[in-house]
Amino acid sequence: xxxxxxxxxxxxxxxxxxxxxxxxxxxxxxxxxxxxxxxxxxxxxxxxxxxxxxxxxxxxxxxxxxxxxxxxxxxxxxxxxxxxxxxxxxxxxxxxxxxxxxxxxxxxxxxxxxxxxxxxxxxxxxxxxxxxxxxxxxxxxxxxxxxxxxxxxxxxxxxxxxxxxxxxxxxxxxxxxxxxxxxxxxxxxxxxxxxxxxxxxxxxxxxxxxxxxxxxxxxxxxxxxxxxxxxxxxxxxxxxxxxxxxxxxxxxxxxxxxxxxxxxxxxxxxxxxxxxxxxxxxxxxxxxxxxxxxxxxxxxxxxxxxxxxxxxxxxxxxxxxxxxxxxxxxxxxxxxxxxxxxxxxxxxxxxxxxxxxxxxxxxxxxxxxxxxxxxxxxxxxxxxxxxxxxxxxxxxxxxxxxxxxxxxxxxxxxxxxxxxxxxxxxxxxxxxxxxxxxxxxxxxxxxxxxxxxxxxxxxxxxxxxxxxxxxxxxxxxxxxxxxxxxxxxxxxxxxxxxxxxxxxxxxxxxxxxxxxxxxxxxxxxxxxxxxxxxxxxxxxxxxxxxxxxxxxxxxxxxxxxxxxxxxxxxxxxxxxxxxxxxxxxxxxxxxxxxxxxxxxxxxxxxxxxxxxxxxxxxxxxxxxxxxxxxxxxxxxxxxxxxxxxxxxxxxxxxxxxxxxxxxxxxxxxxxxxxxxxxxxxxxxxxxxxxxxxxxxxxxxxxxxxxxxxxxxxx
Numbered sequence: 001x002x003x004x005x006x007x008x009x010x011x012x013x014x015x016x017x018x019x020x021x022x023x024x025x026x027x028x029x030x031x032x033x034x035x036x037x038x039x040x041x042x043x044x045x046x047x048x049x050x051x052x053x054x055x056x057x058x059x060x061x062x063x064x065x066x067x068x069x070x071x072x073x074x075x076x077x078x079x080x081x082x083x084x085x086x087x088x089x090x091x092x093x094x095x096x097x098x099x100x101x102x103x104x105x106x107x108x109x110x111x112x113x114x115x116x117x118x119x120x121x122x123x124x125x126x127x128x129x130x131x132x133x134x135x136x137x138x139x140x141x142x143x144x145x146x147x148x149x150x151x152x153x154x155x156x157x158x159x160x161x162x163x164x165x166x167x168x169x170x171x172x173x174x175x176x177x178x179x180x181x182x183x184x185x186x187x188x189x190x191x192x193x194x195x196x197x198x199x200x201x202x203x204x205x206x207x208x209x210x211x212x213x214x215x216x217x218x219x220x221x222x223x224x225x226x227x228x229x230x231x232x233x234x235x236x237x238x239x240x241x242x243x244x245x246x247x248x249x250x251x252x253x254x255x256x257x258x259x260x261x262x263x264x265x266x267x268x269x270x271x272x273x274x275x276x277x278x279x280x281x282x283x284x285x286x287x288x289x290x291x292x293x294x295x296x297x298x299x300x301x302x303x304x305x306x307x308x309x310x311x312x313x314x315x316x317x318x319x320x321x322x323x324x325x326x327x328x329x330x331x332x333x334x335x336x337x338x339x340x341x342x343x344x345x346x347x348x349x350x351x352x353x354x355x356x357x358x359x360x361x362x363x364x365x366x367x368x369x370x371x372x373x374x375x376x377x378x379x380x381x382x383x384x385x386x387x388x389x390x391x392x393x394x395x396x397x398x399x400x401x402x403x404x405x406x407x408x409x410x411x412x413x414x415x416x417x418x419x420x421x422x423x424x425x426x427x428x429x430x431x432x433x434x435x436x437x438x439x440x441x442x443x444x445x446x447x448x449x450x451x452x453x454x455x456x457x458x459x460x461x462x463x464x465x466x467x468x469x470x471x472x473x474x475x476x477x478x479x480x481x482x483x484x485x486x487x488x489x490x491x492x493x494x495x496x497x498x499x500x501x502x503x504x505x506x507x508x509x510x511x512x513x514x515x516x517x518x519x520x521x522x523x524x525x526x527x528x529x530x531x532x533x534x535x536x537x538x539x540x541x542x543x544x545x546x547x548x549x550x551x552x553x554x555x556x557x558x559x560x561x562x563x564x565x566x567x568x569x570x571x572x573x574x575x576x577x578x579x580x581x582x583x584x585x586x587x588x589x590x591x592x593x594x595x596x597x598x599x600x601x602x603x604x605x606x607x608x609x610x611x612x613x614x615x616x617x618x619x620x621x622x623x624x625x626x627x628x629x630x631x632x633x634x635x636x637x638x639x640x641x642x643x644x645x646x647x648x649x650x651x652x653x654x655x656x657x658x659x660x661x662x663x664x665x666x667x668x669x670x671x672x673x674x675x676x677x678x679x680x681x682x683x684x685x686x687x688x689x690x691x692x693x694x695x696x697x698x699x700x701x702x703x704x705x706x707x708x709x710x711x712x713x714x
Contacts, residue, residue, distance in 0.1 A: 034141035070107035188234040241270035286342035294356035299422040313381035315365040316429035322361035412447040477697035490546030524555035576606030636670020
């Protein structure tokens with residue numbers, strides 16, 4: 001009986017204990033946090049479902065405490081020793097009571113698959129019996145991801161709000177609630193004052209918008225954001241330039257909660273932009289508009305007058321003899337004169353008129369005249385031109401020097417022709433100014449179409465040069481160079497152009513245009529190829545025959561001129577000793593050091609060099625002492641009047657004497673009469689003569705027949 005009762009009591013106790021354990025387990029598993037209950041030896045006794053999910057990539061057996069589960073830092077580079085930390089909770093340095101708070105520690109767990117780390121809060125508490133024996137260790141693990149994100153967001157907001165840009169937040173009614181220190185400093189308003197203001201009242205008080213306040217608010221209602229450049233006036237006489245940004249925060253039902261406002265001071269950027277604009281559109285010396293700005297104003301004015309059928313005038317003004325003033329008194333005096341002229345023009349013209357400096361001593365005036373007829377605009381322009389002449393044709397006192405100033409004025413009335421552009425109008429006014437410059441009395445000239453004929457012809461030639469088929473249109477002609485007595489020693493190569501539509505175009509017309517447009521480089525290269533090949537062919541007939549070729553200054557100063565010449569020499573197989581390269585004095589004087597190096601290289605290759613038109617360009621003869629040249633060519637202008645002109649005789653004799661001293665060969669150009677040849681032969685029988693007396697320029701076939709083969713037969 002007693003045994004049965006005892007068994008029943010034991011069974012009831014076991015059932016009660018089982019139910020209590022299951023109840024405790026249910027409670028633990030109901031927690032949202034991960035919970036692990038450790039036995040006194042720190043082996044897991046209970047692991048709830050949340051803990052299993054958290055530790056799903058790690059073993060959940062008795063070795064759990066030994067695994068590298070947690071780390072001390074976010075990068076997961078410093079391991080956290082969980083076993084040691086739990087041991088510290090079991091064996092505290094001071095007595096622990098059942099009511100003692102749990103110990104906490106922030107750690108990071110890393111997902112071994114994604115390597116993503118998650119912040120966790122560990123909370124451990126040792127559970128003791130009344131007799132002080134350890135029953136269990138309870139470990140609760142809290143996910144701190146949301147808290148970490150909130151902390152990070154808070155730090156970002158604090159960093160943004162403490163930036164150098166002014167910022168504030170408003171409440172739902174638009175009252176300023178949180179102005180930062182930068183905003184207070186920028187606006188000069190205290191925090192308390194700002195908190196009594198709304199966004200719109202602050203805008204009205206201190207901000208100048210490029211739009212209206214209502215338009216700003218309307219944009220905010222449509223897009224919830226507005227940004228634009230504004231002027232900020234913290235004080236009556238102080239202006240800052242800034243970028244203002246306004247964001248409207250609203251809930252899903254479009255109930256406005258806050259406005260967030262940022263203002264960035266861009267005064268330095270604005271001033272830099274103004275400085276850049278000043279450099280781009282204004283003349284540094286005079287402060288007037290430059291050519292670029294004048295062109296833009298003219299383009300707009302032309303469109304306006306075409307649309308409204310009105311007329312205005314464009315003036316092109318040049319200071320006559322300004323170069324002489326610069327040369328005689330120095331650049332500082334010339335600059336001072338330009339400043340005074342600019343100041344005079346600004347004073348006498350209306351503020352809406354455009355006054356520009358478009359060149360060294362060239363000014364442009366664009367009037368805001370709105371004449372209803374071409375004749376009326378012409379009369380108005382003529383009246384203004386006389387007024388300008390009166391103010392500028394006078395003495396200017398500069399640096400204790402009195403300078404007599406005179407101006408030339410070219411005028412074009414526009415619109416002129418239907419398809420005219422701003423560039424055309426500038427050209428018309430420039431052409432009229434050039435015509436005014438040629439006048440001897442009143443130097444005012446209105447543009448007329450005949451002035452454009454030269455320009456049209458030039459443009460036509462430029463286009464024809466660019467598109468020319470060199471082998472079909474250009475030809476080399478040759479003029480003999482004859483030694484005493486009448487023996488052909490060599491020839492000069494002369495370039496001729498026969499255009500299929502324009503006909504024959506003389507060299508003095510197309511060479512300057514080709515040099516200015518740099519088409520001369522293509523022509524020069526083609527000429528060297530053809531001339532070298534011809535020299536090679538004629539050297540087979542006369543090994544001593546010499547062919548002279550003119551070299552353009554543009555061609556001579558190209559960086560690869562030597563390499564190109566050497567390559568053509570190799571391609572044609574010509575002997576460079578049969579070639580003389582003719583250079584003008586201007587080529588040599590412009591950069592004597594470069595010329596010296598280039599001519600020395602040509603000489604080492606075997607080429608001879610000649611100075612063409614000697615004596616016509618520069619009086620200085622010092623360069624002859626430095627340059628390794630071989631020949632001087634006496635210009636035909638000195639030959640034309642010998643032996644009648646004693647002055648020309650003296651010049652020719654001086655050149656011959658100089659050449660003898662230097663041991664140079666002499667070629668006399670432009671010999672057309674026998675008496676000229678006789679005079680030269682009396683000076684020296686070594687002089688080569690070139691001119692119509694012995695032969696006109698002709699084709700290679702004619703030259704070979706008349707001046708080479710005929711000598712062989714003879």
